[in-house]
Amino acid sequence: MGLVPSKWVLMLLVCWLCKNVNSSSVAQKIYVVVKNTVPCVRLLNATHQIGCQSSISGDTGVIHVLESEADLEWPLSKGPNPPYMVLLESSLFTRSIMMKIKNASSRVAGVAVVIPTMSPPEFSPHTTCPNENTGVYSDSYGPDYAHCNTTVWNPRGNGLSYEEFDFPVFSLKEDNETETIKQCYVDHNLVENGTTPQYPLCALQLFSHMSAVTDTATCMRRNDVINFSINPEMVCDPLGDFNVWGTIRPYNKSELGHRDNDSVVIAAARLDSRAFFWDVATGAEGSVSGFITLLAAAQALRDVTRESPPTHNILYAFFQGEAFDYIGSSRMVYDMEKGKFVIDLNNVHSLIEVGQVGLRNGSELFLHTDPVSRMNDSINDQVKKLVTNLQSSNAGMNVSLVEPGVSQPLPPSSLQRFLLAQNIPGVVLGDHRSAFNNKYYGSYYDNAANLNLHYPDNLTTEEQLEFVTETAMALSDVATVVARALYKQAGGNESQVNNINADPKTVTQMLFGFLVHANNSWFQARIPPDMKLEASPPNFYVGIASPLLAHAKTLTKIVQYLLANLTGTATNLTQDQCKKPDDLPDESEQMHSYFWIRGTFPTNGTANNTLCVRASVRMSQALSPAFDLREFASKTYSTWTESRWKFIEARMFLVASRDLEMLTLGVGVAVLFTSLLVTYFISIKADVLFSSVREPASAAY
Amino acid sequence: MNLERLPNNEKLGLCRKYYLGGFAFLPFLWLVNVVWFFKEAFLKPAYTEQLQIKTYVKQSGLGLLLWVAVLTTWITIFQHFRAEWGVVADYLSFTIPLGIP
Numbered sequence: 073m074g075l076v077p078s079k080w081v082l083m084l085l086v087c088w089l090c091k092n093v094n095s096s097s098v099a100q101k102i103y104v105v106v107k108n109t110v111p112c113v114r115l116l117n118a119t120h121q122i123g124c125q126s127s128i129s130g131d132t133g134v135i136h137v138l139e140s141e142a143d144l145e146w147p148l149s150k151g152p153n154p155p156y157m158v159l160l161e162s163s164l165f166t167r168s169i170m171m172k173i174k175n176a177s178s179r180v181a182g183v184a185v186v187i188p189t190m191s192p193p194e195f196s197p198h199t200t201c202p203n204e205n206t207g208v209y210s211d212s213y214g215p216d217y218a219h220c221n222t223t224v225w226n227p228r229g230n231g232l233s234y235e236e237f238d239f240p241v242f243s244l245k246e247d248n249e250t251e252t253i254k255q256c257y258v259d260h261n262l263v264e265n266g267t268t269p270q271y272p273l274c275a276l277q278l279f280s281h282m283s284a285v286t287d288t289a290t291c292m293r294r295n296d297v298i299n300f301s302i303n304p305e306m307v308c309d310p311l312g313d314f315n316v317w318g319t320i321r322p323y324n325k326s327e328l329g330h331r332d333n334d335s336v337v338i339a340a341a342r343l344d345s346r347a348f349f350w351d352v353a354t355g356a357e358g359s360v361s362g363f364i365t366l367l368a369a370a371q372a373l374r375d376v377t378r379e380s381p382p383t384h385n386i387l388y389a390f391f392q393g394e395a396f397d398y399i400g401s402s403r404m405v406y407d408m409e410k411g412k413f414v415i416d417l418n419n420v421h422s423l424i425e426v427g428q429v430g431l432r433n434g435s436e437l438f439l440h441t442d443p444v445s446r447m448n449d450s451i452n453d454q455v456k457k458l459v460t461n462l463q464s465s466n467a468g469m470n471v472s473l474v475e476p477g478v479s480q481p482l483p484p485s486s487l488q489r490f491l492l493a494q495n496i497p498g499v500v501l502g503d504h505r506s507a508f509n510n511k512y513y514g515s516y517y518d519n520a521a522n523l524n525l526h527y528p529d530n531l532t533t534e535e536q537l538e539f540v541t542e543t544a545m546a547l548s549d550v551a552t553v554v555a556r557a558l559y560k561q562a563g564g565n566e567s568q569v570n571n572i573n574a575d576p577k578t579v580t581q582m583l584f585g586f587l588v589h590a591n592n593s594w595f596q597a598r599i600p601p602d603m604k605l606e607a608s609p610p611n612f613y614v615g616i617a618s619p620l621l622a623h624a625k626t627l628t629k630i631v632q633y634l635l636a637n638l639t640g641t642a643t644n645l646t647q648d649q650c651k652k653p654d655d656l657p658d659e660s661e662q663m664h665s666y667f668w669i670r671g672t673f674p675t676n677g678t679a680n681n682t683l684c685v686r687a688s689v690r691m692s693q694a695l696s697p698a699f700d701l702r703e704f705a706s707k708t709y710s711t712w713t714e715s716r717w718k719f720i721e722a723r724m725f726l727v728a729s730r731d732l733e734m735l736t737l738g739v740g741v742a743v744l745f746t747s748l749l750v751t752y753f754i755s756i757k758a759d760v761l762f763s764s765v766r767e768p769a770s771a772a773y
Numbered sequence: 774m775n776l777e778r779l780p781n782n783e784k785l786g787l788c789r790k791y792y793l794g795g796f797a798f799l800p801f802l803w804l805v806n807v808v809w810f811f812k813e814a815f816l817k818p819a820y821t822e823q824l825q826i827k828t829y830v831k832q833s834g835l836g837l838l839l840w841v842a843v844l845t846t847w848i849t850i851f852q853h854f855r856a857e858w859g860v861v862a863d864y865l866s867f868t869i870p871l872g873i874p
Contacts, residue, residue, distance in 0.1 A: 128872060283871040290859070290874075297863050307871060 106249050106276075106722040109184075110349040112241040114282035116291055116308060117397075118704065118711040122233070123282070126182065126240035130279040132727065133157030133181030135257045138164055148176045152268050155181035157276040159244075159253070162188050162195070167230040174237055182240040182278045184722070186250055191517035197232040197348040198514030200224050201484075206397040206710060208488040209481055214444040217481035223506045225483050226513050233348045233514060240278040242722050243349045243516075253724055260726065271729035278722050284308035284715035289704040291713060308713040312617030312695035313392040314624045315400045316343075316632045318370070318639055320377045321385045322663045322688035329411035335384045335421040337562045339554070340401070340486045341366040342394040342427075343627060345612040347516040353395075353612040354519045356587050357510040360612075361430030361523065361547060363390055363631065364582045368551035368574040369426075371638035373559060376568050383563030384421050388639075390631055391486050392694045393614040395514065397710035400694035401486035405493045406709075407692065417490075422458055422561060423498035425487050429550050430523045430543065431509040435472045437550060439463075440500040442482045442491055454497035458561060462499065465556035467570055469549040476505050483508075492708075501554070519609075520587040527588075537584050537592045544580030551579065582634070586610065586627075593672075595630065598637045601670045601682060603629070616714055617695045624691060632691055636667050640687025650684035664688050776813060784813060785822040792829040800840035803833035 114123035133155045136147050141164065147156035158173060158180055165185045173180050201220035209218040216222060244250045256274040263269060284291035284307040291308035319336075341363040345355025370388050377386070393399025407413040408420075429437065439459055446452040463473045482488055487498040503509050512518040525543050527536045551574035559572055581594040591605040599605070610627040618624075624632075643666075645653065650668045653659035659666070664686045671681030698709035705711070754761060776784060788810050795803035807830055814823060814830040855862040856874040863869060 125872065281872050285872060285874045290863075293860065293863055294869055297866075297869070305869075305871065 103723045103725045104252065106242075106244065106253070106724060108245045108247060108249060109722045110243045110352050111278075111280040111720050112237075112243075112348060113280065113350040113717065114284060114715040115311075116284055116286070116288045116713050116715065118288055118698075118706060120234075120236070121284070121286060122236050123715075124237045124239065124241045124280065125282050126278055126280045128281045130277045130281075130721075131155070131157075131181040131240055132275050132277040134273045134275050134727065135159055135253065135261055135724075137254060137257050138169075140164070141166075141169055144169060144172055146263070147180055148172065149179075151179075153271075153273060154179040157181050157278070158183050159257070159276075160185045162186060162192055165195075165232075167232055170232060170235070170237070173239075174235070177237075177239050180239060182242070182276070183237075184253075184276065184278070185241065185243045186246055187243050187516065188246050191512065191519075191521060194228050194511035195515050195517055196226055196228045196230065196511070196513045198226055198229045198346070199231045199234055200226050200229040202226060202229075202395075202514070203397050203484045203488075206402070206489075206708065207482075207484060208442070208491040209444075213492075214442075214481060217444070223480050223483075225506075225508055226510075227507050228511060229513065233346065240280045241349075242278055242280070243352075256724060256726075271732065272726040274724065275727035276722065276724050280717060280720045282715040282717050284713070287705075288711045288713045291715070292699075292704045306716055308715050309616040310695060310699045311393060311396050311614050311710075311712045311714055312399050312403075312693070312699075313344075313614050314621065314628050314691040315392055315404055315694045316390040316628060316635060316689065316691055317404075318388045318635045318687065318689035319385055320373065320639070320688075321381070323414040324662045325414060325690065326662055328414060330416045331414075331419055334415065334419050336387050336415055336419050337384050337421050337558060338387045338389055338423040338490075339366055339369065339558055340389045340391065340423060340425040342400075342486060343390050343392045343612070343631060344395050344400075344614045345518065346395040346514050347613070349516065351611055351613050351615070352516055354516060354587070354609065355612040356518050356520055356523045356525075357428050357430045358513055358518050359394075360583070360586050361428055362426040364579060364586065365426045365429055365547050365551045365554060366390070367582060367631070367634055367638060368548055368579045369555035369558065370635060371578055372552060372555035372572050372574040374639050376559065376564070376572055380565045380568050382559055382565075384561075386558055386562050387415070388635065389486075390628075390635070392625070392628055393696075393710070394486060396614060396712040397696075398486060398489045399614065399696050399710045399712070401489040402709055403694050403697060404692065405489050406697040409493055413692070417494040417496075420490070420494070420496050422454060423487055423490055423496055424458070424462075424554065424558060424561070425485050425498065425500045426550075426554060427483060427485055427500050427502040428508065428510055429501055429503050430547060432471075432503040432546060433509070435470045436503075436505075437471050437473050437553070438502050438505050439473055439475050440480070440482050440485075440502055441475070442487070442498070443479045444481075445491055445495045445497075448495060451495050451497050455499070458497055458499055458557075461560040462501075462553065462557040465553045465560065465569070466549075469552055470546075471549050471553050473553065474505075478506075480506060501550070520583075523583075523587070525583060525587060533589055533592060536588070537581055537594055538577070540576050540580045541583070544576050544583055547583070548574040548576040548579040578638070585630075590630075595634075596670060597672050597681075598669055599630065599633045600668055605630075614694075617693075617699075619693070621691055628691065632689060633667060633669065636665065636685050636687035636689040637669070640664075640667075640685045640689065643684050643686050645684040645686075647682070647684070653686075659686070665690055776809070781820055781822045784810075785825055788813075788826050788829045792833055795833060795836060800837055803837040803840075806830060806833040807837060 112124040134153050136156045137159045147158055204219050260274040261269050294307050342359050343363055345353040345358045347353045391400030408416045441455050446455055482500055485500045487500055490496050512522055523543050525541055555572045556569050585592055585595045587609050590609055591607045647668055650666045653666050654661050667685045671683050696710040698706040698711045791802050791806040810830050814827040
């Protein structure tokens with residue numbers, strides 16, 4: 073009985089000791105994991121693979137902070153301790169340096185780029201001729217205009233995003249972690265007065281092994297090859313998301329295909345953008361300026377289209393995936409051709425596309441049209457009418473609408489995919505006469521600063537949200553012009569036109585939400601109560617396609633809810649009725665979409681303002697037709713896929729010289745053999761060494 | 774199993790079983806046959822069944838060499854040309870390495 077209490081005491085003692093004992097693994101003492109990094113990943117299309125690849129167990133290299141292009145000699149030829157990990161400032165992240173590193177990739181294990189908060193003077197990793205192979209211009213249609221022979225749209229493009237690197241490239245932010253790395257370099261790796269640095273040296277190891285190779289056809293085939301494997305490995309996924317579209321007069325969603333006697337004016341804009349590194353696209357001038365203008369125009373048209381409806385319907389279309397060979401617009405055109413959309417191409421009256429409109433020089437806004445389709449007289453007349461409608465819509469606005477004046481093709485735009493299928497009169501609005509004004513097209517630096525979005529100091533987030541910036545005023549002028557022109561083009565009542573005005577407040581709130589701070593009260597009031605927004609602006613990279621609407625990108629969902637809010641009506645349905653509106657006699661889910669939204673920014677103690685909004689706004693899948701048709705080597709449709717990977721990490725540690733490693737290994741092996749030998753000899757002489765009193769032999773077995 | 778304890782006719786029976794079994798696309802049985810019965814066939818003093826055991830071991834050895842040659846050739850060719858053969862190679866492969874062509 074005395075034993076039991078002492079056992080308990082012992083256990084309690086052990087538990088108490090365990091609580092007070094800390095452990096730290098050896099790995100934590102060696103490796104410093106770099107947390108805020110973004111890798112560059114591998115993307116594949118019908119013919120190529122682009123992006124970066126590391127080896128499966130990571131690439132280790134001795135850190136070398138590059139000071140200038142001439143300093144590249146050290147990692148590429150002079151340095152005694154290859155392979156090197158080159159650390160670049162963003163000013164040195166240029167095509168010539170990256171190409172030199174690519175050609176000498178046996179001595180360079182990888183590249184880390186430090187992304188500053190201040191943008192460089194110009195940087196565009198996109199190609200000079202975006203989407204040149206999937207546009208409308210080819211050898212059979214306007215051969216002089218194909219491949220940017222007439223106008224180079226993105227002359228600053230260095231094409232880095234479309235190169236293939238067989239070493240990893242990671243991006244680092246300008247923060248404490250990067251300072252630690254640079255400090256480690258200064259302490260251990262710095263070359264002083266010509267002396268070579270001695271081991272141990274500071275090294276960086278980057279893991280970003282990509283599973284897919286060669287091209288989309290190969291990786292999609294390997295996805296499907298089941299053979300005898302128990303769990304087949306998926307190696308890549310197609311890019312895609314959802315398009316958002318809405319109409320002023322609702323369509324029954326189960327009536328697909330051609331509609332007799334229906335003519336629709338399409339107003340299009342693009343949603344997405346891309347950058348060199350994965351998943352960090354910001355697209356301020358490239359996409360945000362365009363779709364915000366269109367959203368504001370949709371709001372401006374709401375009341376007038378209800379009071380005096382125009383003759384034709386207006387369809388607002390926001391396309392996702394346009395940066396990758398027009399995924400969204402090619403899918404919508406394909407659906408229209410196959411009769412899987414609520415209208416078809418013969419119902420399309422004309423198309424106005426709002427391109428990059430945020431960086432106007434003065435008051436000029438350019439109207440780009442397609443010269444090849446205008447060789448047809450009837451189309452030419454319709455285009456002229458469209459241009460006149462646009463030019464006469466700027467009463468009281470600081471916008472002068474000008475045609476480029478030279479015979480020039482369309483810039484990269486969704487209209488090109490419509491023209492590929494059918495000759496439609498269309499105009500693309502842009503702030504550039506020929507080459508883009510955007511100095512950071514397709515880059516991480518295309519952010520709020522690129523649109524000159526500046527807020528006065530000392531404003532709270534809420535005050536910044538409400539502050540009407542100059543950029544917002546300029547964009548709202550463009551939105552007014554677009555709205556008026558759409559109304560006229562759709563055959564609306566001329567006397568009502570000058571009452572159509574976009575609201576600069578809405579525009580500035582949208583600019584704030586999409587480019588500065590997404591988690592603001594204006595956005596929060598217009599999204600469902602259970603949807604969470606991050607503080608940082610939404611990501612504009614199109615990402616991997618998913619068949620489920622619930623998995624659409626945050627950006628697409630926000631645009632859908634905003635369009636619903638700006639063009640729809642509030643109803644007094646309850647939450648259950650909002651989910652199942654078909655039970656009510658006047659409501660139908662076939663004709664409208666019903667969204668249950670928060671109504672106000674949630675604060676403690678205020679009344680619950682959640683409400684049900686009814687709007688004719690829908691999402692349609694934006695997945696390239698090449699994947700439905702299984703033509704993975706298609707030359708006409710986008711075939712972009714993103715590779716899968718297992719593990720992405722960057723870590724820093726001190727690395728020892730090869731000689732020391734070999735010595736340690738040698739000593740270990742020697743100890744092993746010595747111990748084997750000693751054990752052998754001891755066991756041979758066991759009876760001599762361990763003599764013991766012999767027990768009387770008793771038969772055992 | 775200790776061959777020392779077996780009577781000679783049982784040894785012969787065992788050797789024959791392994792020899793015949795190897796024809797069912799089982800070259801490892803022939804390898805076992807050669808390694809296990811080598812001492813019996815060539816290093817022990819002669820006994821009646823030893824001649825037959827010797828034949829079996831020799832023929833197992835030949836069969837084994839043939840298999841090794843065929844497999845080595847096929848493996849070398851496949852590993853070298855797998856990337857170039859594209860579709861066919863993917864359908865022949867059991868596991869396809871990730872990240873390399």
